[in-house]
Amino acid sequence: MPQTPHIVSDVMSQTVVAVGRDAPFKEIVRTMEQWKVSALPVLEGEGRVIGVVSEADLLTKEEFRDSDSSLFEQRRSLSDVAKAGAAKAEELMSTPAITVHPDVTLAQAARIMAVRRVKRLPVVDDVGMLQGIVSRADLLKVFLRSDEDIEEEVRRTVVSCLFPAFSHAVHVNVHEGVVTLRGHIRDTSLISVAVRLVRAVEGVVDVEPRLAGESATPAGPGAGPASE
Secondary structure, three states, X not given: OOOOOOEHHHHOEOOOOOEEOOOEHHHHHHHHHHHOOOEEEEXXXXXXXXXXXXXXXXXXXXXXXXXOHXXXXXXXXXXXXXXXXXXXXXXXXXXXXXXXXXXXXXXXXXXHHHHHOXXXXXXXXXXXXXXXXXXXXXXXXXXXXXXXXXXXXXXXXXXXXXXXXXXXHEEEEEEOOEEXXXXXXXXXXXXXXXXXXXXXXXXXXXXXXXXXXXXXXXXXXXXXXXXX
């Protein structure tokens, strides 16, 4: 069956730019600009993540500046109003921080990003200490896998296991991450299973099943010359 899925620790960046809870507003802006990031973990003590400050948190101040203050307060939440007047990281950050553990699969991390609408996730250990950072770009690294590598895994972990007696008759072709399966098999009910297993192989973009049932061999009267 397909090999163990990649996990966050396989692709995360271990060099992480972060700020302390007392970091002033302008220092946060300068750090984001210098390192070309859209969010920064906020740390306390020896490196425990207590929040994340993002561009959206910082822009609340600019939005407030260009609006009527009373109208802004009516339309925005109390936390947004507080952030508009904030000057330090601990006042600006979103807390609790949305984080992941190093052993979370890439699919799980992607789901968290999509549901929580964030672009980067701090990676923490069991006590909340910062271990790294994982971004959307990191999660897409699996799609840089070569077609040859994907083809080899599909043959080894799907075709050979699912069709042991017909592996020689099932041809695998991979182009730009799209896997095509061709050939004849005995049990066509396994085609949907094969598609599902191939989709689970990391780096696969799509699957095109072109498998058919094994051709029946004609038998009975008329199948060959009659014996005298």
